Amino acid sequence: SQKIEQNSEALNIQEGKTATLTCNYTNYSPAYLQWYRQDPGRGPVFLLLIRENEKEKRKERLKVTFDTTLKQSLFHITASQPADSATYLCALMGRNAGNMLTFGGGTRLMVKP
Amino acid sequence: EAGVAQSPRYKIIEKRQSVAFWCNPISGHATLYWYQQILGQGPKLLIQFQNNGVVDDSQLPKDRFSAERLKGVDSTLKIQPAKLEDSAVYLCASTQANRESDTQYFGPGTRLTVL
Helix, strand or coil: CCEEEECCCCEEEECCCCEEEEEEEECCCEEEEEEEEECCCCCCEEEEEEECCCCEEEECCEEEEEECCCCEEEEEECCCCHHHCEEEEEEEEECCCCCCCEECCCEEEEEEC | CCCCEEECCEEEECCCCCEEEEEECCCCCCEEEEEEECCCCCCEEEEEEECCEEEECCCCCCCCEEEECCCCCCEEEEECCCCHHHCEEEEEEEECCCCCCCCCEECCCEEEEEC
8 A cells, every 4th residue: 555654753953953854655656746844733834846757856945855766755954943843744646646645644843942 | 815714723522423614715726625634644635626526535434524615615524423533633725726736725724622
């Protein structure tokens, strides 16, 4: 069966360091992969989208990589700040999926000052 | 631009009772989704509407859950009767069209507690 795995343990890092979050998937051939941020009591907010034929995407301090051979995406936040503390969700969309997303369980990031 | 609106924000009911949630998507967004997010997990799609038609409801427990979007704008999700395992946050999301690269915009969710 299709599986999307994110580290369920919280990631604790020091302010200013680079945070790296991992999203692994099995039995899936996604056409798109998206990353969302979710704060407590709020809905997810879209951050970045990367297509299957793209290796890397950047937006300000954010960088996403997509390796379809390893079936893995890495999400990096450089120069992290306490305001970056949140849960980060990866979501996959298959080909001809009608814009339907399948979400991973999310990883909680805590950035300490 | 106003975001996706949902109400109520919180609801506590006893098992076997009924409950309904309401969602108003971003103006002009044709596609609307309902997700269930259990504590500690990612959102799980329940149903997708394109205008007032159902695109996918394969993960909707149809024996107790129902949803409608009669005029192609706002939508309601109903649970009848509720079970303990239905305790979760119910998220509504919308996109402008149904293109695969469209960003989904989420509402704040309704937190349901079933006692």
